[in-house]
Amino acid sequence: MDQSEKNVRTLLEKVTLQCDANWIAFSGGLDSSILGQIKKEQDLNAITIITKDFLGTDLEYSQIVGKHIDIPLELKYVNINEIFDAIKNTIKILKNFNDIEIRNSIVSYLYLNTLKEKNVKKVITGDGADEIFAGYNFLIKKDHAELKMELERMKKIMHFTSEKIASKLGISVQMPFIDQDIVKLVETLPTNHLVNEKNGIKFGKWVLRKAFENDLPHNVIWREKAPMQDGSGTVGLTKMFDSVITDDIFEEKTKKIRNDDNITIRTKESLHYYEVYKENFKIPEFYSGKNSCSDCNTELNIDSKFCRMCGKFPL
Numbered sequence: 001m002d003q004s005e006k007n008v009r010t011l012l013e014k015v016t017l018q019c020d021a022n023w024i025a026f027s028g029g030l031d032s033s034i035l036g037q038i039k040k041e042q043d044l045n046a047i048t049i050i051t052k053d054f055l056g057t058d059l060e061y062s063q064i065v066g067k068h069i070d071i072p073l074e075l076k077y078v079n080i081n082e083i084f085d086a087i088k089n090t091i092k093i094l095k096n097f098n099d100i101e102i103r104n105s106i107v108s109y110l111y112l113n114t115l116k117e118k119n120v121k122k123v124i125t126g127d128g129a130d131e132i133f134a135g136y137n138f139l140i141k142k143d144h145a146e147l148k149m150e151l152e153r154m155k156k157i158m159h160f161t162s163e164k165i166a167s168k169l170g171i172s173v174q175m176p177f178i179d180q181d182i183v184k185l186v187e188t189l190p191t192n193h194l195v196n197e198k199n200g201i202k203f204g205k206w207v208l209r210k211a212f213e214n215d216l217p218h219n220v221i222w223r224e225k226a227p228m229q230d231g232s233g234t235v236g237l238t239k240m241f242d243s244v245i246t247d248d249i250f251e252e253k254t255k256k257i258r259n260d261d262n263i264t265i266r267t268k269e270s271l272h273y274y275e276v277y278k279e280n281f282k283i284p285e286f287y288s289g290k291n292s293c294s295d296c297n298t299e300l301n302i303d304s305k306f307c308r309m310c311g312k313f314p315l
Contacts, residue, residue: 005207006211008208011182012034012038012176012211019174022122025046025124025162026073027062029058034216035126045072045074046062046072048076048111049076052080054240056234068217069216093109093164094165095281096311098306098308099269099311100313107234111123122171125173126175127175128177129177129205133186133204133207135205139195140195151194163175194207203222237269263296284309295310295312
């Protein structure tokens with residue numbers, strides 16, 4: 001282990017051990033596994049969301065890591081009715097119809113609501129590791145200069161829907177990876193400590209993997225990045241909406257929405273989310289400035305590459 005790996009490990013351990021939550025949102029991915037490994041001696045409990053109707057990857061990995069680090073793991077299996085309830089409540093909280101954000105965020109809603117029912121007030125999450133340590137798959141394709149610029153841009157706009165959902169449910173989210181001391185330390189590292197290659201495959205979060213590679217199973221340390229929607233199985237919602245909403249109905253409804261609301265709906269999944277949104281909120285106000293979304297007319301963050309309201313990407 002080189003000095004950078006030691007420094008990252010030491011600081012992350014310090015920050016994580018200072019967290020007083022005794023529940024962790026657990027996927028068996030690199031980020032939550034590292035945090036679980038660090039806090040395993042502090043009466044930590046883990047919760048993983050698994051959809052009954054769609055196949056996800058988190059079940060296997062969560063069980064592997066939970067057994068390896070020897071922490072109690074609760075597997076929360078949710079059926080399609082619970083998912084639809086979660087969709088409605090997530091849209092009410094986030095106040096948008098962004099299909100990617102909603103699809104990912106219902107996982108957060110489901111585990112946070114489960115913890116609320118247990119009267120849990122605090123939870124640890126691995127949020128922020130991808131933004132700070134270059135974990136997203138699109139980042140590993142960039143050269144060093146582009147990577148630095150992209151990480152700076154992402155830090156300016158990063159937000160975590162788990163915080164907003166948790167606040168609504170009366171739960172505090174603790175996120176060690178975005179601690180300011182950790183952010184500052186990572187900023188001093190060369191980019192090859194964030195993205196590097198092993199056996200011909202490029203990996204993000206390199207320094208994290210190396211710092212903890214002797215503590216966790218090899219297939220967890222070198223697990224490639226998987227979106228939350230893939231792990232839990234909620235990615236299956238896209239196929240489900242595509243199958244249950246006919247092309248004729250989709251064309252008819254989206255044409256009416258475009259004429260009546262001046263909103264462009266791109267997918268059948270987005271159509272469902274928009275209908276839920278409209279049941280609870282007024283249509284997005286038209287923004288006349290230059291920096292507006294061409295699909296939903298809302299104002300855009302100047303540094304963003306997608307629309308927070310409708311999910312249009314790229315802008």
